[in-house]
Amino acid sequence: MAMDLHTITSPSFLKQLDQKQLVELSEDIRQFLIENLSRTGGHIGPNLGVVELTIALHRVFNSPTDKFIWDVGHQSYVHKILTGRASQFDTLRQFKGLCGFPKRNESDHDVWETGHSSTSLSAAMGMAAARDIKKDTNHVIPIIGDGALTGGMAFEALNHIGHEKTNMIVILNDNEMSIAPNVGAMHSVLGRMRTAGKYNKVKDDLEYLLKKIPAVGGKLASTAERLKDSLKYLLVSGMFFEELGFTYLGPINGHDLEELEENLRYAKKMDGPVLLHVITKKGKGYLPAEQDRIGTWHGIGPYKMETGDLVKSSSKAPSWSGLIAETVRKLARTDERIVAITPAMPVGSKLEGFASEFPNRMFDVGIAEQHATTMAAGLATQDMKPFLAIYSTFLQRAYDQVVHDICRQNLNVFIGIDRSGLVGADGETHQGVFDIAFLRHLPNMVIMMPKDENEGQHMVKTAIEYNDGPIALRYPRGNGLGVEMDSDLAALPIGSWEVLKEGKDAVILTFGTTIPMALHAAEQLREQGIQAEVVNARFIKPMDTAMLHQIFGRNVPIVTIEEAVLQGGFGSGVLEFAEENDYRGAIIDRLGIPDQFIEHGDVAELMDEIHLNSDEVVKVIKKRVNASAKAETNV
Known part of the structure; x- marks a missing residue:
């Protein structure tokens, strides 16, 4: 009988389940993800690959006392389900809904926020250092993928953790594939490890063999030492991490709950840094995602669950x-x-x-x-x-x-x-x-x-x-506008702008994605008797200074619009131009992203929430034009 995942409030229930129940729970979670993500979209491949790993982690450790740090974070959906958020999955990645990455204000179990790769090990080192200073005894467990391990700061952190001999359990989630097929020497090293069999058995046999070599002096002792080193590098796949100061365990089957739990409990007892090499299959349990070799099913929009066909955009324009x-x-x-x-x-x-x-x-x-x-x-x-x-x-x-x-x-x-x-x-x-x-x-x-x-x-x-x-x-995410394309290409004069719509009462300076907003606002203003000029300020730097001098010389209100932060942005550049050229009486309003981080949701909804829309443009210009008219009347 399928478990109702919506009833989960804490991962503690996992400790009471037997292996049969855990396997059934894994199947229930996969089916839940496949069904829910078919409607909302999301990072299905990474999450289907870590179902058993996440269950095992929550069985062996005690979150949030023990700290799970998910590198990149897009593989944390199973963690969210097990920590009581299954009922929110119909809002995943939607406006005011469940975040697609760990979110500290969502749950005490989310101890680290991320979205960029390769940060987990450095964050873990910080948390472990704080633990040790406080003389606490909790475990710190970063989970990093083989793709993220190629990031430079991951190597910096590995070096530091190994040097300090910090108590930490690093989970290397090796699914052989990140967003795109992995590249580089580290990918090759991990490939050799995957095919090398179980490390610990080899290491135990090797240590037994080396103990049989007599400890004598002279040439024989030197030969013995060279033999030891040669045997280590020949037979022991985890020597790369061992040389960095880690105890290497693995590689192990990341979909075998018993094997995972056995190794996690073993790692839990060890002193110093441990790296547990877990082999998983990205997209496991859903054939279209399992067969993906180019990253299509890494992060995806809505799809037809039965066939895996994507719900296509209606836009005919190119991306x-x-x-x-x-x-x-x-x-x-x-x-x-x-x-x-x-x-x-x-x-x-x-x-x-x-x-x-x-x-x-x-x-x-x-x-x-x-x-x-x-x-x-x-x-x-x-x-x-x-x-x-x-x-x-x-x-x-x-x-x-x-x-x-x-x-x-x-x-x-x-x-x-x-x-x-x-x-x-x-x-x-x-x-x-x-x-x-x-x-x-x-x-x-x-x-x-x-x-x-x-x-x-x-x-x-x-x-x-x-x-x-x-x-x-x-250039933005998504598709273009579907405009007619020129067959011949021509370079634009650097720093040149163009007037898209003439107007005498105010000027709107904008570029890119906010041009349709500006043109719509100008049309709304025209219906109310105000003629606003719209300028395509396509070069953000350098700006069209000749056109700016002409605009400022008209002494009309100016509005800048940008889908970017206001501090230091395009509008700031216009203000700087006014100051540098002594247009100190100019009326300039800037619309853009306020001094805050913008959360997830439909772009139109996000723009409305921060008042970055045509209604706000109309409101600002009407206020300025009416104030100018009133001032002239009073004169």
Whole structure:
């Protein structure tokens, strides 16, 4: 009989179940996830892969006293079910609903919030250090995937934890696949470990053998020591982690509850850092997800549960990621300088076609944003034209490399900032709203964003032909507007804006995704007798200073709109221009993302909640125009 998961309030009930009941519970959880995520979408593959692991963790340890730290966090759905949140899954990733990642204000069992990879080990070290200072005895258990283990800070943390001999149990959830097939030497190391059999049996047999070697001096002793070292590296698959100071256990079957529990209880008794290597199958229990080899079922929208067919978008327009990537691919056919780099997002950034056509000019460096960015800089020093395709939220991780390695050396790197603006369901860890503020103040940087996909393809051409330093092209998540596309590409003059709608009473300066909002507001104002001009400020930096002088000279209210943070953003740049050019009496209102993190939900709902919509534009302009008219009347 299936268990009603909605009745779970605490994971403590798991300790009373026998193995048969635990297996049945695993099946119930998988069916629950498959059914619920077919309606809401979400990270189904990672969660189907950790069902038994999560159950075993909650049976052996006592959350939240013992700390579970989920790296990336998109695999925490089972944890959420077992900690009493099954009844909220119909709201998963929806406005005001259950978050798709661990959330500290959701539950005491969520002790660490994340959404970016490779943070768990450093956070765990901090929690373990605090525990030891306080002389507490709780366990700290970070769960990190094989893909996330390639992140640089994961290695930094492993080195520190091993050096300090900190009591910690690291779970390496090895499913051989992250968002895209893993790359790099670490992937190869783990591959050898998977095929090496059980480590402990080999180690025990080896230690028995080595004890038989006599402890004598001279040449025989030296030979014996070399033999010991050789045997270790030949036979012991976990020596990589052992050399870092960890006790390595595994690899073990991540879907065998008894084996998991046995090894977790063994690890629990050990002193110092332990790494438990668990082999899992991503998407286990749902055939379409199990058979996925390119990452389609990593994170997904609604689907038809019976067939696995995705519920397609009704939009006929190309995706923004696809448009940009395919335009780069088109230009690469005649420009051999062009290479593409992605930090583990070839599928999300739609670079599969480029990789297929130009395999020697495509570099997926794994989860390594800092390396990707500096590698792009290195390519640029050799007269190549690197296209660095990176999500806005992940570009944050490479800020120093953009500053120090690209901008300071004024190198010709083309940064494609994907998922710029609000992204919706993934929430505050993934909203691409900070990149303007952290790039605009950098010397040598050019930043642009198109009003539609036709202008987008011309901006790709602009970026490829620009050879005076770094240039960044922002583009949003989702599909374009479905506009007619030019067959011939042409570079745009750097820093040039265009007037989309004439008006004498006020001026709206905006770009990208908020242009439709501005045009709608202008139409609403026209119906009320106010003529607002709408300007496509497509170059965020440098701005069109000639047009700005002309606008400020008219002495009319100005409104800036941006789907990005206000502090240090585009509107701030307009304010700076007014101050620098002594337009001190100018009336400037700025609309954008307020000083807060924006949670998950439908983008339109999020925009309404922060008053970033056409109604607010109308309200602000009417207030300013009416105030000006009243002042003139009083004169």
